[in-house]
Amino acid sequence: MGQRAPTPLLPSGVLAAARAYGATACKGDPQTMTKRRALIYTGYGLGGLLALALIGLAVLWGIQAGQVLPNTAVAGTDVSGMNEDELRDAIDPLAEARRTDPVSFTFQDRTIDVAPEDVGYTIDADATAAAALARGRQGLPGDIAERIRSLRTVLDIALAEDYDPAEVTAWVDDLADDLDREITPGSVTIDPDSLEVEVVMPTGFVEVRRSETTEVLIDAMLAPGPDELELPADTEPQLVPDADVEAVAAQVERAIAGSLTMSSGDETLELGPTDVATIIEVVERPTSTGATLELVVTAEALASVVSEEDAARFEQQARNARYLVDREPPVTFDTQGSTAFEPVSADVEVEPGRNGTRFDPELAADQITELLRAGDRGGDLRLEKIEADFSTQRAEELRPTHLLGTFTTYHPSGQDRVVNIQKLADEVDHVVTLPGERFSINETSGRRTCERGYKPAGTIVRGELTDTCGGGTSQFGTTTYNAAFFAGVQIDQWKAHSWYFSRYPMGREATLNYPELDVKFTNNTDGAIIVKTSYTPGSITVSLYGQPIASRVSASHGSPTNRTEPDEERRTTNELFEGQERVVQAGFGGFTVQVVRTIEKLEGDTVTETIRTVYVPQDRIVEVGTRARSEPEPDDDDEEEEDDEEEEDDGDED
Template sequence: MSRTSRIIIVFLGLLAGLFIVLIGSFGIDRALHVGKVLHNVHASSVDLSGRNETGAELALVALEDELSATPAVFDVTGTTLDLDPTTVRFDIDELRAAAAALDVGRDGTVIDQFRWWLVHIFTVETVPVHGSLDEKALSAVFDYWDESAISIPPFDGAVEVRGIQAVARYPNPGTGIDRPSASKTILASLLDPDRPIVTIETAPLQPNLGVGDIDEAVEEAQQMIGRPVVLSREDPDISVTFTPRDLASALRSQIVHNSPAHIQLSFDPEVIGAILEPASADLGVPPRNASFEVGDDGLVTIVPGRPGQIVDPELTAGALAVASRMPERTGRLPFEDAAEPEFTTEDALALNIKHLVSQFTTYHRCCQNRVTNIHLLADIIDGAIVLPGEEFSINEYVGQRDTARGFLPDHTIVQGKMVDTIGGGVSQFATTFYNAMYWGGYEDVTHSPHSYYFSRYPEGHEATISWPAPNLVFRNDSDAAVLIKTSYTDTSLTVSFYGDNGGRTVVGEQKNGRLHTEVTSEGDGTARKVTSSVSPRFDETEPPTEYTANDELLPGDEIVNVKGRVGWTVIVTRNIEYPNGHVETQEWRVRYRPQPREIEVNSCMIPPEEGQEPVPCPTTTTVASTTTTTAAG
């Protein structure tokens, strides 16, 4: 074998050996990098070689932290501006970059992969790193740069007011950041670890509105402020007139940049509030308590309460914006709720007052002082509410009757005698009230019948009051509150109790000396039923005679001032049948004193007190048609 042949064989052997070494090295490298990034693969400035997917992602997270901690520098029309990457929420897509790094060198056939491996033994392949920015945050940065570095924004135009005249300010173009280009430039700069100073491009900016838009807005503004606007409301009647000068001072124009952009005209609530302030005390509406309304059918409805209200400047500005565009230039004056009422609709509902339970009427002659007193008492008590379990005292509720409140003097029985007292003669109210309570089945805490019998009152179940005693007190022993209503005419008085007795209603009256009661509605099974009886009179007592000396009378003559009346006793029985069948029986022993016979007689006709001598009667001598009276003996 020639020397040349040996050299060729050795060379081929070396080549074969080298090839075998390379093939072996390639195989070993691939075996060592299963599931890992191949040798000499970078992402940006980070070497990802030999890292698995998680390791590559962590390395890229570290890169993001490093880039986010380093401000980027930009040149905007000669002004150098720093940008903190976190301000625009800079974010690297680590998953995408790690996946791309794992794919490098693994595409194509084995020969393609071997060729890539062979080329990159000493060279680096860098995969692209993608990132993102928050558009809203970036837009805010652009707004700031436009204002601080350029300061030539486009002017969209406006409507100004001079005096009471609307005036146009027309649009002008401006200069600002070329935002589509700048967004790409900033992202590329933030992804670059070297952080070079990058120039941000600018572009002309056109206004959103044209001359025609401004002219149209000026015409509308003049319509809004050119004539007065009146806002009003009812219950209570309130109206406010806004003059053209008021309207002009409050008019505001604002560009609305939705599609299409336009000028929005409105009134400033703060200015409107200042205009209303001087009259604010007259514009407030006090809270209204809930109340009860009774119908002719005896049913009770609730009139809802209403919070106190004050004029709302913001809503008023809105109402003006509407009314000022209308031909009639009027609108509703809006209010907002303020203080809540002391007695709310919910409070009224909770009282469970549903229907007329009992009612009683008595009659009297017209136009006496006592009638005035009765009416005053009725007015004071009308609308009183007695909660379940509470006691109601007429004297405590009304207080002392005095002339300051309009009460007049009239008859009152004091120690068996009729004397005038301020606020006297109101026992008719007490009796009427007592019978409404009595027939409603409510608990009688205390009452005092009259000393003497009066036919205008029901025998036995009647009552008298005076100040401070006697008094009339009852307790509401039902589950619902009691609403007391009073009404009167010149010759009658009615007291009504409203509550809930299962729909049962009793109506009564004392007329022409006779008692009449009627159950106008039986109600349901939850009602308690009242029946009553008065026994025959017993223990009758003849009236005593009370003498008054009148020596102008002849012996044997008399003047009868009060005829007198016998006295007697009756037993009043009230039975209350409850829904469970239980019957409660109550009795009152009522004693009417005999009313003395009061007469005037000559002194000698008055029976002497025990131990006294009788007064002798005079003798009469007639001289020349003259009657002379001399004492006997």
């Protein structure tokens, strides 16, 4: 046989490229040839390194053939470099120890042992060995990285273990069936028909927590080494002494021997023996040394034998303290221009309130429990006290001492809008606002609807007067706003009319429309504020009584500026003949006015607020007739129209 040709150290492709490049490099100038030779040598060097790496891996593969890779363990035992037989010899004793290592449960003075193999625990040695040998033999290119990693990183292979859940559960059930026993604290019950008392004495208790025991056993089997564990079980010794059961039984016997009578004033509540038997319960209560049995009456049981009619006989409604003050203020204040107001002393009395009472099953049950334990047959019934929301003491502390502010505006009598104003005044009259609370006309009255008795009356809707339910009540809003203005309180919300109405103070007025447009003020005084209202056929008055924070409040009115002229809108109507016209809405110019509110505080400080109001023009609306002269003349309702116009002229935003 001839000698074997040596294997080239570089791949043939690299050599061929290098030769070709070398041949080319022989041609040309010397400098170029030098660079090309350098590139050729670099290629040979890289190729040599790659060849060495491949040779090294091939040698490593050959050395490790059929052996466990370095730094490999099974269940903590080093098996590096072992072949398959050696690996099996190492795994078998591990598996045997794991199958026979006992799991011991301690319970009271007993120890219960179980070997894992007795509850279906097994180890697959072949699968474990295969897992160890499989390291670095999963296929390229991952095997290269894993074999390199094995040179420095330990990998511990777990035993291929398994168990039979059914056998584990069966063993735990057998153990629990052997140890479990019932516990009772004892009981005392009454036969509702015969009223005989039955007594059961207490016993102890053991209950193995089966699911938890199963989990603990499985965890112990899957962990190496023997284990000694406390058996998961709920246990209770006899907590209630026999003497306690006998004592409470005697209480029950006495309780049902006759009727129980409870009284309050002239009212009485009588419960016969059957009722008493119905409401009695004997329950377990913990003590410092264990537990005991107690006779109790629960609120639920008592409510089942006390009718609503019986309970109502003991009820008395609580009544809030209230203030007594004349509806008419001691002074009249109605100045529309620049003016000032000072608080006026007022006589406001307090009508005392009272607390109420109510039958409370909870209170009564606790009281009857005490009576029956003591062997008593009745007593004065305890009732729940219902505190008044506004006590007499609180009313005295906050009692108003002065008329803080008042204002009166005027209107023609007999109109539907007057009905609305007076109805709203009645709803707001005597509203009490405590310190820090906010007063709101809309929140007090709610939505002002025809169903509630409000009448359709004039309201500004998109620049035109029209009738809506509750119209005209803005006059009440203006009057309330002025009373709050001169009371010196914090006014939170108001909005002037879009048109100027001469019956209101210029720039010192407010409109209403539920729910957006409102008059709100906050009671920033130390006392209660009472809103009082009064009216005559031609006027409405709103007054605020309280404890003053200002010695004087003034309004300084500027002259109108920035006057604007109204537009004229002309509409056609077949209610008029051609050539006839009718003024539906008179025009009125707009302007801007400024009012300065000055509050002279009792502490000496002065607060100034500037209120700027812009009134838009009230457009003139004229209807032009389109009816031909040959057609019949429409019905004569001029008188009714004049009445409507007069009413609308007095209307405003709701």
